[in-house]
Amino acid sequence: MSFAATLLRGALMGATLAAASAAALPAAAAAPAGDAEAGRKAMSGLWAGFNDQPRQAGGDSVINNRRFPPDLEAIMKPWVRAGYDKYKRAAETVVDKEPPTPDNHCMPFAMPGENAAHGFGIQFLFTPKVTGLLIQLDSEWRLIHMDQQHPADLKPSFLGHSVGHWEGDTLVVDSVGFDERSQFSDGVLHSPKLHIVERFRVNAEGILEETITYEDPDAYTKPYVKTRKFKRLEEPFQEYLNAQNNQLYGCPTADKGASYQPFR
Amino acid sequence: MIAKPELFAAVLAAASVCAAAGTAFAASAKPDLTGAWWATSVADRLQPQGGGAIPFTAAGKAAYDKRQAEQKADPTVDRTVHLCLPQGVVRAWMSAYPFQVLQTTAPDQVTVMFEENRGLRPIRFRDKHFDPELWDPSYMGDSIARWDGDVLVVDTTNFNDDTTLDPTGLPHSDKLHVTERIRLLNGGRQLEVVATIEDPEIYSRPWSVRFTYDRRDDVQVKSDWVCGEQHRDVSSVRRASAGR
Numbered sequence: 001m002s003f004a005a006t007l008l009r010g011a012l013m014g015a016t017l018a019a020a021s022a023a024a025l026p027a028a029a030a031a032p033a034g035d036a037e038a039g040r041k042a043m044s045g046l047w048a049g050f051n052d053q054p055r056q057a058g059g060d061s062v063i064n065n066r067r068f069p070p071d072l073e074a075i076m077k078p079w080v081r082a083g084y085d086k087y088k089r090a091a092e093t094v095v096d097k098e099p100p101t102p103d104n105h106c107m108p109f110a111m112p113g114e115n116a117a118h119g120f121g122i123q124f125l126f127t128p129k130v131t132g133l134l135i136q137l138d139s140e141w142r143l144i145h146m147d148q149q150h151p152a153d154l155k156p157s158f159l160g161h162s163v164g165h166w167e168g169d170t171l172v173v174d175s176v177g178f179d180e181r182s183q184f185s186d187g188v189l190h191s192p193k194l195h196i197v198e199r200f201r202v203n204a205e206g207i208l209e210e211t212i213t214y215e216d217p218d219a220y221t222k223p224y225v226k227t228r229k230f231k232r233l234e235e236p237f238q239e240y241l242n243a244q245n246n247q248l249y250g251c252p253t254a255d256k257g258a259s260y261q262p263f264r
Numbered sequence: 265m266i267a268k269p270e271l272f273a274a275v276l277a278a279a280s281v282c283a284a285a286g287t288a289f290a291a292s293a294k295p296d297l298t299g300a301w302w303a304t305s306v307a308d309r310l311q312p313q314g315g316g317a318i319p320f321t322a323a324g325k326a327a328y329d330k331r332q333a334e335q336k337a338d339p340t341v342d343r344t345v346h347l348c349l350p351q352g353v354v355r356a357w358m359s360a361y362p363f364q365v366l367q368t369t370a371p372d373q374v375t376v377m378f379e380e381n382r383g384l385r386p387i388r389f390r391d392k393h394f395d396p397e398l399w400d401p402s403y404m405g406d407s408i409a410r411w412d413g414d415v416l417v418v419d420t421t422n423f424n425d426d427t428t429l430d431p432t433g434l435p436h437s438d439k440l441h442v443t444e445r446i447r448l449l450n451g452g453r454q455l456e457v458v459a460t461i462e463d464p465e466i467y468s469r470p471w472s473v474r475f476t477y478d479r480r481d482d483v484q485v486k487s488d489w490v491c492g493e494q495h496r497d498v499s500s501v502r503r504a505s506a507g508r
Contacts, residue, residue, distance in 0.1 A: 044370035106347075108382070108488045125366040125375055127298045132366045132375060139350070139384045141377050141487050143364060151484075158488035179488075236394070237371075237386055239350075239402040254345050257492030 039169030042202035046121040046136075046237055047230035072184065075221045079264070080189050086263035087187025098248060101186045102158075105260035106251035109138055110158035110182035111175060112196055112214060120240070121233050124171075131164055131171070139239050144173050156192065158182045171200040181262055184214075189262055191218035207231060295414050295448050297374055300485050301455050301477035302362035305502035310354065310430045313458065313472040324435065324466035331433035342433070343426060348381045348491035350403035352427030353420055353442050354459045356383050357475045360498040364485040365455075374409060374416065379496075382489045387418050396422050401438070403427055418444040429461065437465040453479050 034042075076084065090099035098104050125132035131144040144164040154161050154177035162175040175196045183189060194216040202208050208230035215223045252258035312318060320328065331341075340346040344355065351359065361380040368375070376385040387407040393399075394406050401424040409418045420442045428434055441462040449456050455477045462470040489495065 041370070107490060110488065123371065125368050125371070127366050127368065130298070130364065130366060132364070132377065134375070134384065134386075140382065141384055143377070143485060143487055145484060157486060158490065161484075236388070238399075239384070239404060251347050252491035252493070253340075253347060254492050258490055 034169035036166035036169065039166060039171055039201065040124075040126045042169065043124050043171065043200065043208060044126075046123045046233040046235060047208045048121050048233045049228055049230050072188070072220075072224055075224060077219055077221060080219045083189045083262060083264045084187050090263065091187075099186070099263075100249060100260055102181055102183060102260055102262075104248045105258060107181065107258060107260055108140060108158040109135070111142075111160050111178060112182065112184050112190065112194065112212075121235070121237055122230065123237050134237055136237055136240050150174075150176055156180065160194075160196070167199075169201060171198075173198040173200070181260060183262065187263060189219065189264070190214075190216050193218050294411050295416075295452070296367050297365045297416065297446065297448065297455065298367045299455075300362050300364050300480045300483045302480045302483060303360065303475065303477050303501060305504045306358055306360045307504045308358075308431045310358070310434055310473045313474045318434070319468040319471055321464070321466060321468050324463075324468075327435040327466060328433060331428065331435055335433050342428070342431065344381070344428065345431070348489060349426060350383045351378065351381055352403050352423060352429075353385070353405055353407075353444075354429050354461065354473060355427060355431070356380075356385070356404075357457055357459065358430060360501040360503075361496065362480060362483050362485050363477075377485060377487065379485045379487075380489060381491075382487065387416075393419075393421055401425075405440075405442070412445070414447055416444075416446040418442075418446060420444070435466055436461075436463050439463050439465050449476070455479070 073081075073084070087099060103109055121134075121136040123134040123136075125134065129146055131146060133142040133144060135141060140159070142159050142162055144162040146164050148163050150161050150163055156177055156179040158179050158181075160175040161177040162173050164171060164173045166172070173196075175198070176194070178190065178192070178194045178196075180190070180192060194214065197213045197215075199211045200208065210228045210230070211225065212228065213223055213225045214220070249259070310318070334341045343349050344351050350356070356363075356376075356378045359378060359380040361378070363379060363383075364377040366375045366377070367373075371386075372389040374387045376387065377383070378385070383404065385404040385407060387409045389410065390408040391410070393408055396406075399406060399422060401422050403424055403426065405420040405423040407418050407420040409416055411417070421440070423436065423438070423440050425438065427436070429436055439462075443460045443462070445458045445460075447456055448454070457475045457477075458472055459475075460470050460472045461467060486496065
């Protein structure tokens with residue numbers, strides 16, 4: 001497993017995902033502490049995800065590193081469960097290499113699993129019409145179109161299509177249109193209906209909190225909510241490309257495209 | 265590529281970046297380059313501005329001939345195309361696909377996001393480069409910028425050896441130094457980039473290339489290019505036989 005992928009999994013699998021399922025999308029913050037300008041100012045700079053919860057028991061075996069919190073497993077619909085079980089069986093039986101995943105095929109880290117990479121930075125670039133979100137791992141980036149609607153004819157993509165607005169000093173990002181090969185975590189699928197709402201805000205302790213609500217009625221029996229936390233990093237954003245170095249399954253090429261398909 | 269961990273902390277501590285006070289929107293008297301930009305024509309080979317031949321050194325010509333022969337024998341030699349790696353400077357400017365520019369004051373930089381191959385290029389308003397002893401070479405190099413009137417002057421060094429300057433295989437060495445003068449034209453409806461290439465091992469003197477792009481408020485740049493999959497229709501972009 002690559003260094004970066006290990007870090008990513010550490011962050012993804014850790015109890016940073018101190019998750020709570022919710023019955024509905026979170027309501028707007030009751031009393032926003034500031035305005036959009038205050039929010040932009042507070043969020044400027046580079047941030048790195050961290051865990052403030054103990055690691056899950058089970059050590060570092062392949063399968064335990066990939067275990068998603070039980071509360072997500074508990075709400076999987078049967079076809080998601082079946083794919084995940086196939087993935088887990090492969091992870092338990094393949095000894096000489098990892099089972100196929102998007103990231104060991106050099107695919108984008110993508111949504112819904114992206115940007116939790118432990119120790120790697122994310123950075124907002126605020127402009128009036130477009131907010132950029134740089135993701136240091138693999139030098140990925142998202143564009144969040146402010147105060148707009150999603151286009152009607154979206155082609156599915158690994159990072160989806162994102163629109164945003166401010167509620168007080170909270171940046172609210174709404175994303176749809178995800179490629180079905182992108183995953184919550186290795187082997188954890190979603191349907192084309194996946195809808196993600198992220199609420200970014202810097203709390204009183206100076207920690208960037210991202211509360212994420214995943215809605216996917218074709219794949220999960222109810223919405224799933226988790227919070228990621230980020231600490232400020234006093235360093236510049238730096239080009240970091242992991243994917244191109246992956247020798248496990250090879251990378252997509254211009255002539256052949258990508259060979260990856262998820263377990264179903 | 266990331267810097268060696270033990271050195272990383274040092275360079276990062278030394279780098280004064282981010283979290284600066286002040287508004288996060290670009291709010292200065294300088295031009296705002298923010299927008300989606302798209303070439304109306306592209307060429308596969310760089311052409312010196314004003315015409316004439318590319319001023320190779322003898323070693324540079326030999327390197328170019330060798331590279332062209334290799335690419336002809338095996339197109340996968342061009343990893344930029346074959347693996348969709350970041351295109352580097354100057355080649356990224358030759359893309360037939362659009363790119364997004366975001367100009368911000370916190371961080372104080374101009375960031376260029378190229379749709380093709382997911383290229384990402386932060387251009388920082390700094391007066392000196394990161395220490396190349398601590399900062400690994402990269403596809404897009406280390407870009408610093410200043411304003412010269414209404415022209416953004418970008419100085420870039422510290423490139424890795426995994427790029428060529430154009431799709432025909434124009435080579436560069438680790439001495440490559442690119443200076444770009446970037447400005448708005450026609451009331452902000454167009455963007456002009458004039459890039460001057462210096463590399464004494466490959467080229468006998470500095471030489472320049474020029475690119476122009478149209479502002480495209482109707483276009484949303486895509487950020488998740490996957491190699492070999494279907495991408496946006498670029499049939500409207502003219503394939504020029506000569507430079508632009």
